[in-house]
Amino acid sequence: MEKKLVIWLKEVTMNDVPLVGGKNASLGEMMNALSSKGVNVPNGFTTTSEAYWYFLDYNNLREKIKEVLKDLDVNDVENLQRHGLKVRNLIRSGEFPPDLKEKILEYYHELSKEYGQDYVDVAIRSSATAKDTEVASFAGHNTIFNTRRKTWFWVKPWPSPTLFWATVGTSFIGTVIAVYGFDLITPVGWKWGIFIWGYAMVWFLFNDTVKVFFFHIYRNRRFAFGRFIGFKKKIKSNEI
Structure with missing residues (x-):
């Protein structure tokens, strides 16, 4: 089965939180529920959690990250900070898979064409897969x-x-x-x-x-x- 590395928001629902994260799933749900009622919701696309795992595998990072986390102590904040920094540095040192890059550009150019522009302006946002679950929510009250x-x-x-x-x-x-x-x-x-x-x-x-x-x-x-x-x-x- 082919991996879904990039997907249009209109193809996403709230059932896809593990695949695209809470924010993207909500946007997809909004497009599906409101577009037919005449509410204009800007189109867009999202990379998926499968793209994230593909990036790790392309750079052989899974085992390296596991090795870093062997002596992780979740009860020690400084220990968490040190190990988090090591994992982030591993990811930053990785190379972006060319086919994933091409897939993202393909979707971007199609989006630009939809709005009649060569290079349409877009907003890029992160969307975590476990940020707004039943047991954890980090939305801002204020x-x-x-x-x-x-x-x-x-x-x-x-x-x-x-x-x-x-x-x-x-x-x-x-x-x-x-x-x-x-x-x-x-x-x-x-x-x-x-x-x-x-x-x-x-x-x-x-x-x-x-x-x-x-x-x-x-x-x-x-x-x-x-x-x-x-x-x-x-x-x-x-x-x-």
Whole structure:
């Protein structure tokens, strides 16, 4: 049976998460469910987990990775970091299989032709096969509060108490599990737990600022950066 190294998103459903990952499976499901209802979903394609294994086999990396992981200690964060670095370096040193490269280019040129361009602009995203399973999910809670409004997140109406405390509560529970491990994962300790919370808060504020800024540009159809940050003089696009 021929391996599916590259596949169109329209051929993917949520049953294909092990093959293409959660994000790609969701996009395929969206195309199949909404395109017939008149909702325009951009076309695209994805490499598969079979392409990943093919890359490893082409470079004889499976046994090398197994050798690296022989003395892996999942309860030691520094040990995990060292072994992760070694595995990443092995993969980076590998050569890309020519036939896989040609297959990706074939799909890209066909996609470009579909949109009437020689080289169509695309967005390249990773899509993990175990990121959003029944037992693990790493989606960003704070994104809910960034996207619910077009203005600053602290402006009324505020989110409902149920939504707010459900988000904060589950984030806190997730942090406690990460800190102590509970024989489920490698514990990171409170030092990293507090650091991650601080990082998330800073990133949340940054995302909210970017959101407000670009909504401002969209509403005014011009680059008025000075007005956005409070200057009296407007900066026009031809003055930059």
